[in-house]
Amino acid sequence: MVFPYAADVPARAHVQSRSASQFHAVVKMTGRGDNPARCVDLVFIVKLRGVDDMRERALREFEAVFEQASIPVLDIDEVQIARVSLVLKGTAFASSVAKLGAYFQSNRNANVTVHWHGDAKPAAGPADQPGFDVLEQPFKSTAELVGQISIARSQLVILAEHEDIDRRFVNFDDLVVGVKPPVMVVRQEIDDVSRVFDRVLHSLSGNFRQTENFAYSFSLVRDKGLVHLLHVIDDNEVADVREVLEGQSALDDVEREALIERLTRVGERYLKAVVASRRERPFDVTYLLGVGDVLTAVRNELSRGDYGLLIVGRHEEGHSHVEAVDYQLMHEVSQVPVLAL
Amino acid sequence: MLANAMLAASEAVADVTGVKTWTFAAILGVTLLLLATEKIHKTVLVLLSAGVCLFLGDYWGFFPHVEGHHLPVYIQMIEWEVIGIVIGATVFVEIAARSGIFTWISVKILKLSKGDPFKLLILFAILTAVFSAFLDNITAMIIVGSLTVVACRKLDLDPKPFLISEGIMTNVGGLLTLISSIPNIIIGKTADISYVKFLIVASPYVVIATAATMIAAKVVFGEKVMPLKSAEDKERNLALVNAFDEWETVKDRAFFFQAIVAVVLVILGFALKAQIPILRDFGIEVVAMGAAVVMMLLHAKDVEHDLDNVEWSLVFFFIGLFTIIGVMEKAEVLSMIGSLLDWLTEEAGAVGLMWFTALFSSITDNIPLAAMLAKIFGATPERVAEVPREVWWAIVFGANLGGNITPIGSASTVVACTIMKQHKLPIRFLEFVKIGGVFAFVQLVLASGYLLILQQFIG
Numbered sequence: 001m002v003f004p005y006a007a008d009v010p011a012r013a014h015v016q017s018r019s020a021s022q023f024h025a026v027v028k029m030t031g032r033g034d035n036p037a038r039c040v041d042l043v044f045i046v047k048l049r050g051v052d053d054m055r056e057r058a059l060r061e062f063e064a065v066f067e068q069a070s071i072p073v074l075d076i077d078e079v080q081i082a083r084v085s086l087v088l089k090g091t092a093f094a095s096s097v098a099k100l101g102a103y104f105q106s107n108r109n110a111n112v113t114v115h116w117h118g119d120a121k122p123a124a125g126p127a128d129q130p131g132f133d134v135l136e137q138p139f140k141s142t143a144e145l146v147g148q149i150s151i152a153r154s155q156l157v158i159l160a161e162h163e164d165i166d167r168r169f170v171n172f173d174d175l176v177v178g179v180k181p182p183v184m185v186v187r188q189e190i191d192d193v194s195r196v197f198d199r200v201l202h203s204l205s206g207n208f209r210q211t212e213n214f215a216y217s218f219s220l221v222r223d224k225g226l227v228h229l230l231h232v233i234d235d236n237e238v239a240d241v242r243e244v245l246e247g248q249s250a251l252d253d254v255e256r257e258a259l260i261e262r263l264t265r266v267g268e269r270y271l272k273a274v275v276a277s278r279r280e281r282p283f284d285v286t287y288l289l290g291v292g293d294v295l296t297a298v299r300n301e302l303s304r305g306d307y308g309l310l311i312v313g314r315h316e317e318g319h320s321h322v323e324a325v326d327y328q329l330m331h332e333v334s335q336v337p338v339l340a341l
Numbered sequence: 342m343l344a345n346a347m348l349a350a351s352e353a354v355a356d357v358t359g360v361k362t363w364t365f366a367a368i369l370g371v372t373l374l375l376l377a378t379e380k381i382h383k384t385v386l387v388l389l390s391a392g393v394c395l396f397l398g399d400y401w402g403f404f405p406h407v408e409g410h411h412l413p414v415y416i417q418m419i420e421w422e423v424i425g426i427v428i429g430a431t432v433f434v435e436i437a438a439r440s441g442i443f444t445w446i447s448v449k450i451l452k453l454s455k456g457d458p459f460k461l462l463i464l465f466a467i468l469t470a471v472f473s474a475f476l477d478n479i480t481a482m483i484i485v486g487s488l489t490v491v492a493c494r495k496l497d498l499d500p501k502p503f504l505i506s507e508g509i510m511t512n513v514g515g516l517l518t519l520i521s522s523i524p525n526i527i528i529g530k531t532a533d534i535s536y537v538k539f540l541i542v543a544s545p546y547v548v549i550a551t552a553a554t555m556i557a558a559k560v561v562f563g564e565k566v567m568p569l570k571s572a573e574d575k576e577r578n579l580a581l582v583n584a585f586d587e588w589e590t591v592k593d594r595a596f597f598f599q600a601i602v603a604v605v606l607v608i609l610g611f612a613l614k615a616q617i618p619i620l621r622d623f624g625i626e627v628v629a630m631g632a633a634v635v636m637m638l639l640h641a642k643d644v645e646h647d648l649d650n651v652e653w654s655l656v657f658f659f660i661g662l663f664t665i666i667g668v669m670e671k672a673e674v675l676s677m678i679g680s681l682l683d684w685l686t687e688e689a690g691a692v693g694l695m696w697f698t699a700l701f702s703s704i705t706d707n708i709p710l711a712a713m714l715a716k717i718f719g720a721t722p723e724r725v726a727e728v729p730r731e732v733w734w735a736i737v738f739g740a741n742l743g744g745n746i747t748p749i750g751s752a753s754t755v756v757a758c759t760i761m762k763q764h765k766l767p768i769r770f771l772e773f774v775k776i777g778g779v780f781a782f783v784q785l786v787l788a789s790g791y792l793l794i795l796q797q798f799i800g
Contacts, residue, residue: 055479055756059763062444062487069448069589070495073580269589276584 071269074277079219084110085154085181086132087117087145087170093160096190098132100158100337103193105131113152115145117169142171146178157183163334173327176313182216182341184309187334196308196337197222203298203312203329204231213341214274217311220339221283228305229271229287232297233263260291295328302333313341361401365672368394372665377705384654387661387709391415394668403671418667420712422626424659426526428651429629433607434476435650436636438484440600441591443472447488448587456496456578459568462503463555465489469507470514470551473753474521475608478511482753486760495581501766502562505773506554508757509780512744513550515753516543516737519625520611524711524740531719532733536611536625542734546791550784557783561776599639607632662709666716679717691735691796692789698739699785703746711740731796738788745781748773 086101088094104110111133118138139145149157157179162168176183190196202217217227238259271287278285290297302310310333312326330338372390376383395415398404404414437443450468454461465485472481485507493500515522519529519539529539559566569575591597610628614620620628637644669675686694701710714736719725744751748758748770754777761768 055483055759056763058480058483059487059756059760062484063491065444065590066448066488066491066585069444069585069587070491071584071586071589073584272586272589 087159425626432633444590473514474517511753695735699743702743
């Protein structure tokens with residue numbers, strides 16, 4: 001991971017002695033606390049030196065405490081999913097992909113475009129939905145598919161991925177990286193499509209980059225449904241922040257604990273802001289903030305949460321940018337559809 | 342040398358002539374005048390004045406040398422119980438405040454207001470009064486005042502009316518318990534008023550005065566504190582206050598809950614001291630110091646910092662002040678003032694004494710006044726028994742409520758003005774007097790009536 005501003009940050013003193021603003025800067029630049037609304041304003045109570053008036057100092061400290069307690073309400077807009085691309089390849093799950101297409105068509109009034117590979121003619125059943133726009137020209141490579149999706153100006157791509165790697169027509173990773181809209185991958189038959197959007201697990205993987213992420217979760221979940229945000233602070237995240245702060249020296253336990261404590265505060269504040277932003281909406285948002293291994297945490301949560309959809313990844317500068325952890329999740333999880341943002 | 346020279350003599354010292362008395366009276370007058378002008382730090386001033394008094398008193402032979410082991414006279418003059426309570430309570434409150442109890446409660450109260458300006462005014466005023474009863478007035482004002490500024494910024498309200506009301510309500514809340522303010526501690530100790538007795542007598546007045554102050558606030562501040570009318574505004578403000586998360590102010594939940602238990606136990610300790618065998622034989626300062634020790638045990642990682650937060654300047658101020666008053670007693674300055682006050686009390690009753698105390702407190706520190714009056718009216722146990730009980734309450738009401746007349750009348754109104762100044766909402770001296778004067782007048786009129794009632798029941 002590259003931190004373009006790393007060189008600007010002095011990397012000498014112990015993390016515990018750093019000022020709030022420096023820590024804030026590092027958290028922002030590593031993508032651990034930034035957001036467009038600038039809602040997360042880390043205000044730590046730092047010992048102010050050179051202030052001789054105890055009362056004025058106490059006033060400032062308490063004001064900072066209450067500012068911190070004031071959780072900003074994020075402005076998260078709904079995402080209009082007006083154009084959906086379905087990639088049908090004649091695999092067993094193509095019918096599930098078609099069902100999802102029909103769901104968006106009927107519930108969101110979306111225009112559905114069907115893309116198909118040259119070696120696998122569109123299955124007559126799934127693609128033959130009334131209102132589906134089946135492209136005449138098949139694609140022969142993932143790059144061609146990316147081009148078709150771009151021309152169709154789709155806002156969501158849905159495809160099935162066969163377990164057998166030889167029977168896959170699309171390189172999923174290239175597609176996710178290549179297209180602008182989010183990509184939903186289906187690896188199991190879906191009986192009841194509406195249940196996919198009843199309970200949504202959104203894995204943040206330590207990234208708070210853009211509120212746009214939540215816009216997708218909030219737009220996709222059904223009324224009376226649940227969006228559960230899962231943010232796990234893992235060693236990578238600690239190391240990322242630490243690297244910028246400290247350079248190459250070894251991380252001791254005290255520093256690690258101090259960093260985790262601060263990252264936890266940043267994360268919790270941000271998650272509370274996201275939860276607060278759904279107040280007037282007809283679904284619930286909950287969150288879980290943990291420390292440990294992201295993959296394990298997501299697996300555990302999926303196994304006990306009866307989720308219909310897992311959302312991973314993030315958007316950066318308009319293009320999908322998948323982190324290592326998201327990549328693993330996209331490939332490891334097969335029981336529920338995975339939406340890579 | 343001075344210590345040796347100041348060996349105590351409990352017996353009266355003769356040869357205090359009119360000139361000497363008037364000389365010390367002049368020293369006292371100059372000290373009080375300089376205290377009011379605040380040109381010199383009050384601690385330095387009283388220590389300097391105490392030094393002059395001791396040297397002059399020794400030179401004129403007020404403190405004759407006696408044989409044997411005796412405490413130096415100035416040690417005897419200092420009311421160590423008061424100092425014990427101040428130190429104990431300061432450490433206790435400092436650590437308890439760090440647990441987040443008071444900030445947590447403040448945010449909860451903010452949410453209860455639903456962002457409605459009038460509800461906010463009432464609830465914050467009550468909150469300030471309650472906090473002042475258990476914290477020192479300055480801390481109460483700092484906590485509630487800070488939240489007021491933040492909340493008003495979010496709700497797009499003018500914080501001035503809220504801060505003024507809170508500054509004034511700290512002095513009303515400061516009447517509630519024996520340890521709510523230093524004049525209470527001094528008078529309570531001298532007049533031997535228990536914590537429970539103090540609470541029983543003072544609380545009805547605090548409730549009435551709070552209600553009256555809120556009605557007056559609605560009249561004085563008008564549109565700025567009117568309830569919201571449109572559903573849209575109500576919804577907007579509700580969302581804004583609900584966005585506050587009280588748990589964000591709590592750093593350590595275990596310590597938070599421990600502190601709650603400790604606060605409850607300490608309040609019970611103060612209230613039930615007379616009934617608890619182990620505490621019965623000790624002064625209330627033992628409860629305060631015990632509470633401080635317990636809190637330091639709970640928060641053992643930062644004891645040095647906890648002790649740093651004791652207002653040592655206040656402790657030294659007391660040392661100097663009690664010494665001055667002790668010398669004034671021996672120089673018969675207090676008996677001279679006492680004759681005047683006896684005349685005042687005889688002519689105008691306890692109510693007159695209360696108004697006098699209030700006016701005096703409005704221009705200078707109420708602590709020296711309370712300490713001096715306590716010494717005058719409580720010179721001997723016999724004198725304490727002679728003084729009508731309502732006289733003590735007149736001093737308590739006057740010393741506390743007088744602080745509301747001017748912005749410099751009490752530490753909490755000074756803090757309120759400091760907050761306004763910090764946020765570029767400065768208030769002029771006369772502007773405050775016009776507003777605070779109305780509140781103080783209402784409160785003092787009510788207190789006058791209350792004193793007359795007390796006279797009937799406890800006289």
